[in-house]
Amino acid sequence: MTKKTILVIDDDIDLVEIIRVTLENEGYEVIDAQNGDRGKAMARENNPDLILLDVMMGKVDEGFQVAYELRGDEKTKGIPILMLTAVVDQTGFDFDPSKDKDFLPVDEFMEKPISPRKLVDMVRKHLPTSV
Amino acid sequence: MLKPQEPIPPDSSHFVSAESLRLRLDWFNKLRWGAVLGILLAMLVSGVLLRYALPMRPLLITVGVLALLNLIYVWRNRRQAPTAIRGEMRLVKLQMVGDLVALTVLLNLTGGIENPFFYLFVIHVIIASLLFKGREIYQITWLAIALFTTEVLLEYGSIIPHHHLLSASHLAHELPFILATLASFWLVMLFSAYMVASIMKHNRAIKDELVERQAALMAQDKAKTDFFRFVAHEVKSPVNTAQSAVETALELGGAQMKPAIEDMLQRGVRRLEQATEMVKDLADLTRGGMLKPEHQTVVDVTQMVFRVMENQQDMASRRGIKLVLEGDHQPVVVTTNKSMLEKIIHNLISNAVRYNKDKGCVTITLHDERTAIRLAVSDEGIGIAPEDKERIFEEFYRSDAAQRATNLGTGLGLSIVRKFVEEMGGQIELHSVPGEGSRFTLVLPRRATASTEIEGP
Numbered sequence: 021m022t023k024k025t026i027l028v029i030d031d032d033i034d035l036v037e038i039i040r041v042t043l044e045n046e047g048y049e050v051i052d053a054q055n056g057d058r059g060k061a062m063a064r065e066n067n068p069d070l071i072l073l074d075v076m077m078g079k080v081d082e083g084f085q086v087a088y089e090l091r092g093d094e095k096t097k098g099i100p101i102l103m104l105t106a107v108v109d110q111t112g113f114d115f116d117p118s119k120d121k122d123f124l125p126v127d128e129f130m131e132k133p134i135s136p137r138k139l140v141d142m143v144r145k146h147l148p149t150s151v
Numbered sequence: 152m153l154k155p156q157e158p159i160p161p162d163s164s165h166f167v168s169a170e171s172l173r174l175r176l177d178w179f180n181k182l183r184w185g186a187v188l189g190i191l192l193a194m195l196v197s198g199v200l201l202r203y204a205l206p207m208r209p210l211l212i213t214v215g216v217l218a219l220l221n222l223i224y225v226w227r228n229r230r231q232a233p234t235a236i237r238g239e240m241r242l243v244k245l246q247m248v249g250d251l252v253a254l255t256v257l258l259n260l261t262g263g264i265e266n267p268f269f270y271l272f273v274i275h276v277i278i279a280s281l282l283f284k285g286r287e288i289y290q291i292t293w294l295a296i297a298l299f300t301t302e303v304l305l306e307y308g309s310i311i312p313h314h315h316l317l318s319a320s321h322l323a324h325e326l327p328f329i330l331a332t333l334a335s336f337w338l339v340m341l342f343s344a345y346m347v348a349s350i351m352k353h354n355r356a357i358k359d360e361l362v363e364r365q366a367a368l369m370a371q372d373k374a375k376t377d378f379f380r381f382v383a384h385e386v387k388s389p390v391n392t393a394q395s396a397v398e399t400a401l402e403l404g405g406a407q408m409k410p411a412i413e414d415m416l417q418r419g420v421r422r423l424e425q426a427t428e429m430v431k432d433l434a435d436l437t438r439g440g441m442l443k444p445e446h447q448t449v450v451d452v453t454q455m456v457f458r459v460m461e462n463q464q465d466m467a468s469r470r471g472i473k474l475v476l477e478g479d480h481q482p483v484v485v486t487t488n489k490s491m492l493e494k495i496i497h498n499l500i501s502n503a504v505r506y507n508k509d510k511g512c513v514t515i516t517l518h519d520e521r522t523a524i525r526l527a528v529s530d531e532g533i534g535i536a537p538e539d540k541e542r543i544f545e546e547f548y549r550s551d552a553a554q555r556a557t558n559l560g561t562g563l564g565l566s567i568v569r570k571f572v573e574e575m576g577g578q579i580e581l582h583s584v585p586g587e588g589s590r591f592t593l594v595l596p597r598r599a600t601a602s603t604e605i606e607g608p
Binding site (some may be wrong): 136 | 387388392394396398402403423
């Protein structure tokens with residue numbers, strides 16, 4: 021069985037490396053993109069098993085836009101999305117994850133700072149390890 | 152009353168707004184009805200009881216005209232909403248001119264210079280000086296002076312009839328008396344106008360300065376808030392990533408790690424967690440508009456207190472601290488922003504745990520009062536020195552005792568409590584004895600909107 025692939029879309033390269041080390045240690049393959057457009061392209065090309073998406077990149081709500089577009093695309097709409105948020109983010113979307121979940125194009129929210137243990141638990145929940 | 156964060160309306164720097172001027176116009180109309188009644192009463196007393204030979208018919212006509220004018224004024228005020236200050240001002244002036252003419256005619260019919268009520272002109276000048284500025288005041292003043300002086304001189308010259316008030320008096324034709332009276336009249340009129348005008352000028356200058364200073368203060372306050380928000384926003388990402396990096400290093404090191412290295416990394420995580428808390432607190436302190444109606448829900452405070460107590464239970468148990476909610480645990484309901492209230496309660500209870508003595512007790516009481524709720528959190532901890540009682544609510548201030556107790560506070564918890572409580576229209580009271588403990592009492596109106604006022608019993 022091949023390794024499951026996780027696409028990380030985040031413009032913070034240090035955080036990408038932290039996530040990569042943690043998830044590779046757990047037997048996942050990690051690919052990454054540093055902006056929304058690149059992320060969408062990689063999602064279409066590589067058809068990952070899970071996407072970790074940062075809500076705050078260049079533009080305030082870029083993460084949300086990327087999520088909506090991924091959901092609107094036949095090729096990528098089935099891929100679970102785990103969204104990374106930070107409390108101070110002013111997203112322009114006044115959302116309450118517990119309340120608005122049904123309306124949002126993502127499967128899970130995870131608040132920064134990302135703890136490696138919680139990240140692994142969350143990823144495992146959506147994507148049982150292949151090894 | 153204006154709340155400190157509300158700007159003083161710029162209109163008020165001109166002393167009046169169209170609305171406030173309209174209130175005055177309404178008040179003048181009432182005064183005018185009073186004048187009509189007063190004149191009628193005076194006619195009755197002087198004509199019937201004192202048997203002065205007053206020209207009843209012209210008097211009645213004049214009073215009738217005044218009453219009719221007033222009716223028109225009242226009708227106009229009812230029909231037309233106050234709009235521009237200028238329009239209302241012009242109307243005030245016009246009415247005042249009408250009143251001065253009416254007063255002159257009435258005086259002519261009731262003895263002219265013999266009638267001591269001619270000093271009613273002074274009242275008009277004082278009112279004009281309160282309402283108008285500069286030149287306008289003296290226009291009214293000189294008009295009043297001219298009207299009365301002309302009336303007296305015309306009577307003196309017998310060009311218009313003089314109606315005796317005192318039966319055998321020749322005062323209206325005694326030149327020295329007339330001149331002395333007019334001189335005193337001019338003096339009082341001009342001096343009143345000058346005095347009231349200069350006091351009002353001074354008052355307006357103070358008011359202008361207040362408006363200016365308040366605007367500057369508000370700008371300063373906003374700059375501070377913006378700066379806090381900016382710092383929180385900029386610091387957030389590096390701190391978050393650093394914390395994740397150190398935690399990941401700990402994870403990767405696993406069991407083979409040297410204890411000294413693990414200890415260092417643990418210390419790093421703890422301090423980064425503290426920095427994350429600070430970022431969150433700064434975000435809370437600088438967030439606005441959280442009490443908009445759409446962000447408010449009905450909250451059971453009893454349940455909320457239990458939830459917060461549960462969150463703090465681990466921390467408390469580790470140091471043998473007991474958490475107790477006294478009373479019958481009935482639901483206590485308020486309408487407010489849930490996360491704001493939870494933050495307040497969390498900060499109060501976590502402080503009570505953090506600064507308590509080991510094996511101490513945190514006692515919470517919750518009272519449902521008619522229009523407000525009262526929540527008290529008491530601890531048996533380090534207490535707060537009297538000189539710190541105000542300062543502990545300031546941003547980043549931590550008392551010496553608090554710093555000795557732990558280096559992990561953010562110095563923002565009570566600032567957030569104070570800000571939120573103020574926004575909700577509530578109050579926070581502090582009672583403390585250093586070394587024995589503190590009690591924070593929160594009083595919140597049932598419906599926590601910024602404009603809510605707690606009604607008295």
